[in-house]
Amino acid sequence: ESVGMDMRLRPGEETTVLPEGQDAALHFIGRINTPWTRREECPRQGQLEGPECRIEVFAPWVAALEGIAAYKHLEILYWLDRSRRDLVRQNPKGDGTRYFGTFALRSPQRPNPIGTSQVRLIGVEGAVLIVRGLDCLDGTPLVDIKPDRCEFTPQAPAKPL
Ligand code: SAM
Structure with missing residues (x-):
């Protein structure tokens, strides 16, 4: 699938003008390997x-994995790098019949194309997490890893009053 195909507007879809010169300067902390190389897959x-996927954490961040094996589930945030970012109205089926505003969808096409998934942690092999539960393309950049909210909250240090 070419990038050009991804970027094509569907009937009735609307875009906006993207602002220039703002940048949150994310650091990609790793790369996600999945079985899928095309969006339709x-x-x-x-x-x-779902199938096992590999989350490869880059060397500077490997120490940040300490303690992660205690969790059965994690929240993974990733950068949907092959998305267009200017869509305000989308036609998910591509047939021109029903439209939704971008923020009423979990579509990958959004101003800041951050994807999130709750995953099951199968294993930790050094810098690599083996997980099930992802939906992203092979090579998708990794933005963050957090322990599952429900598993973490009972163990979180108390907040000083
Ligand atoms: N689970 C995430 C969420 O809810 O935030 C993402 C949901 S989004 C509907 C998942 C779809 O995004 C996939 O089916 C695929 O079509 C598309 N996708 C996956 N990886 C992508 C990438 N790296 N760039 C652009 N689109 C991607």
């Missing part, structure tokens, strides 16, 4: 019983 949302 990816599941719409990851399944906890």
Whole structure:
């Protein structure tokens, strides 16, 4: 699938003008390896019983994985790098029949194309996490890893009053 195909507008879709010169300067902390190389092959949302995927954490961040094996589930944030970022109105089916505003969708096409998935942690092999539950293309940049909210909250240090 070429980038050109991805970027094509569907009937009735609307774009806006992207601002210039603002940048949150994310650091990509790793790379995600999945079985999917084309958008159509990816599941719409990851399944906890889906195929095993590998999250490769880059060397400067490997020490930040300490303690992660204690969690059964993680939240993964990633950068949907092959998305267009100027769509305000989208036609998910591509047939020109129903439209939705971008913020009423979990579409990858959004101003800041951050994807999130809850995943099951299968194993930790050094700098690599083996997980199930992702829906992104092979090579998708990794933005963050957090322990599952429900598993983490009971263990979180108390907040000083
Ligand atoms: N689970 C995430 C969420 O809800 O934030 C992403 C959901 S989004 C509907 C998942 C779809 O994004 C996939 O089915 C695929 O079509 C597309 N996608 C996956 N990886 C992508 C990437 N690196 N760049 C652009 N689109 C991607």
